[in-house]
Amino acid sequence: MKFALALLITAAAVWPQTKPYTPPRTSDGLPDLEGIWQPRANGAMYSVLPHPGGFFLGAESKEGVVEGATLPYQPWAAAEVKELTQHMELDPTGHCHYEGVPHAMYFSFQLVETPKYIAVMHENMHAWRIIYMEGSHPKDYLAWMGDSRGRWEGNTLVVDVANNNDKSVFDMAGHFHSDALHVVERFIPMDRDNIHYEATLDDVKVFTRPWKMAFNLKRAPKDYMFLESGCFEDERDQEHLVKGKAALPADHYKQ
């Protein structure tokens, strides 16, 4: 019983209960989530799973961001991850590529709302995406950031992300997906300065079941502003830094 309670408390730290909160409205009458948001993503950029300190460049993360702290890989994919973890030089973000969704959401972004679309501008990689509140996913189009179609469910912004290519990854630890990746994001306003961000990820080619990640988005301090992140310079040096070097013991992801 004590053990179960401890588990519950740990779980609650990552998966907060959603309290009803009604944000103010924008001039268009939409729930006002506008502003600059800074994710508290538990080091997800290094690994979405719990990881020790010094893992690549990151600090320790006891929780990670994945529900249950495990990823339901199909056997071939689990083997692939083990291999990719040893090859940081293959990480596309190290080559200045777009992160994709949800990877881009681990980094600060500014959100603006209109009735027809919501625009998300990231500082990192000068990435942006438009979440269209109408229309449907295009055909014959694959993109690093996918194609986002959103809707409001009460005060919650729900975004359906499809058309993902198979090149973006979830983190620097080799966690990957295919072009069958389908993401459903939920932006749940908790109070004026906090949004609970959840993403449900499904990829029938790589995982055995859909899985979830979650973290908190915190409003940036007043007068916080973005600078420019122009990533394209000298990234060819990356392989010299890390090629062939195991950043983690090979058995780290023993399932």
Place this chain on the structure above:
Amino acid sequence: MKTLVILGAACLAAFPAAAQTPDLQGIWETRNGAQFDVSELAEGHEIPYLPEALEREQKANRVDPLAHCAMPGVPRINYLPFPFQIIQRPGLVIILYEYLHNQRLIPTTRREHLEGIDLWMGDSVGHWEGNTLVVDVTDLGDKTWLDSARHTHSDALHVVERFTRTGADTINYEATLEDPKTYSKPWKIAMTLRRNTQPDFELREQECTEGDTGRAIQPQYRPAPKGDPLEFVRPYPVKREVTK
């Protein structure tokens, strides 16, 4: 009485424009050759280079920074042959460019420029003058080119852009370029931005990185915008001479 009514009508017509900021929102594109040679659109078709700057330019790097996937800078980003979307929010104008997912966040509440920093896209501060969005851009650095004809500038470049809505589907775009290290006087380019009127047209993703040996890049290239002929004001190319 008649005069009063006319005056009243004139006020009613004029007042909304004065009370609200003009609407520049939508997807826009240029249809000209400025990307290849911006001097074509310069006043007098000539860029007033200082002799020493022209010489410096001739000796400089001959590889277009865009070939290395660099951000194009201002004003070049506006006349690359890719559409861009203008979004307006209170106190903020956002321009999202399809070309290499560039973005500009332009505050329209006046603030000081940043100091001691060079940015590929510069530091943009905007304000409204009547129906015109005026954007003051500094901190541009000296790495970007104005076009693929290797027209360059120094880190002293100061650009003032003016976006004026001239019709349902047109914006007049002007940029004044001032750079005392490079040009003998400020000079100006002007061009029309045209709304993309294709139904359901949405921006797509452009990606470009240098030295990506791992996996193939998958660009979603767009064909050049069709419709109007090039807006060249005189035959291409222009002869430019180096002063020795």
